[in-house]
Amino acid sequence: MSETSTTPAGATLTVTEVVVPGKVEPSGLRLVRRTLSAPAAGQALVRVESTAVSAAESAMRRGRYYGQPAFPFVPGYDLVGIVEAVGPGVDATLVGRRVAALTKVGGWATAVLLTAADLVQVPDGIGADEAETMVVNGLTAYQILHRSAKVQAGQTVLVLGASGGVGTILSQLARHAGARVLGTASPRHHDALRAMGVEPIDYRVPDLAARVRELSPGGVDAVFDHLGGESVPVSYGLLNRTGTLVCYSIASKVDETGPILPGFLRLLGKLALWEYLPTRRHASFYNVWAGAGKPGTAKRTAFQERTRTDLTYLFGLLREGVVNAKIAARFPLTEVAAALELNESSARTALGKIILVP
Structure with missing residues (x-):
């Protein structure tokens, strides 16, 4: 583990990272241990308190995440941690503050160097693990609900994978917005979904379309x-006559062995065709x-502001x-293999995000 709690400005640091x-x-x-x-x-410099496992890392280890870096690299799509030191030009009052960041890669480490403008301060009273559930999963859920689909009170939405990291937050946000929520999940999660106000559907039902039509003719x-x-x-x-479909992953393709890009492009083409139909x-x-x-462009600045x-x-x-933060399990960073195996198992027994604790 890293010795980041007393790292003075200008000092180097030994950190532990997970490398694929x-x-x-x-x-x-x-x-792997290396000097930062x-x-x-x-x-x-951010001492990582909490990071997580998601479908993205599962795809990356198989080489099936579009745009991932060349091997070897450190996975970790997002993180929450404490700022230990800052470089020239960065507000010194950040030191000691808990922050969150989207990283795409690099988060599975005991400490990281990040662009300060990418950091979002976590308010007092929110724990690191709870905040971690809101970073990539929460952003995804909020933005597909409100920025993409623009869901309004009184509408009905269908959340596939409602028991997952994104699905649990998305379902709660949709209910908060006044929408009726139908959600697919394993029967073992149906009681928990009902407690969130979701009408659960067994994801293995032989005819999903017929079941949804029963509930929303x-x-x-x-x-x-x-x-x-x-x-x-x-x-x-x-969809009804004015409905919106938002795809945000291709999880069903992760276990396949062929090239990922052709299938992804076919999906984008299909969605584009539907979008432009009259x-x-x-x-x-x-x-x-x-x-x-x-980095350094007006687009990046606007993206940082929107994320914040x-x-x-x-x-x-x-x-x-x-x-409410839904945490499926917590694992030490050293047990990342077990965390990944749980994430990829069809026998997951808890709802929400799988947390890694450095």
């Missing part, structure tokens, strides 16, 4: 689909990094108890 060396099983991940330099201009106002592949036409067919329905693919631009605005709002809902 190539296309490996979870047991093939490596723990002091923060440069515009950077902050005219179709639904929005479908949120994380599966991709064969699920997408079914999801589009469940109907009042809408279809799109959501990417949390869309519009981020290059949305995440700060989510933290407020969390602190007020409007949204």
Whole structure:
């Protein structure tokens, strides 16, 4: 583990990182120690308190996440931690503050160097693990609900994978917005979903479309689909005349062995065709990094501001108890293989996010 709690400005630091060396099983991940330099201009050194496992890392270890870096690299899509030191040009009052950050990669470590402008302060009264559930998952849920689908009170939405990291937050946010929520999940999670105000549907039901039509005969106002592949036409067919389909992952393709890009491009093409058909329905693919631009550009600044605005709002809902953090399990960083195996298992027994604690 790192000795970050007393790191003086300008000092180097030894950190532990999880490295994925190539296309490996979870047991093939490596723990590596290396020296981290002091923060440069515009950077902050963050001691990681909480990071997490998601479908993205599961895809990356298989080489099936579009846009991932070349092997070897350190996974970790997001994190929460304490700022230990800052470089020149960074507000010194950040030191000692708990912050959150989207990273895409690099978060599975005991400490990281990050661009200070990418950090979002976590309000007092919110624990690191609870805040971690709101970063990529919360942002995704909030933005697909309100920025993509623009769901309104009184509408009916269908959440595929309602028991997952995104699904649990999305369901709560939709209920908070006044929507009726139908959610697919394993029967073991149905009572928990009902407690959140969700009407559960067994994801293994032979005819999902027929079951949804029983519950919402005219179709639904929005479908949120994380599966991709064969699920997408079914999801589009469940919309009412003015409904919106938002795809935000291609989880059903992770276990396949062929190239990921052709299937992904086919999905984007299908969604684009549906979007431009002369109907009042809408279809799109959501990417949390869309519009981020290059560092130092106006696009990046706008992306940082949007991320900060949305995440700060989510933290407020969390602190007020409007949204509750759903944590499936916690693992030490050294047990990352077990965390990944649980994430990829069809026998997951708890709802929500799988947390890694450095």
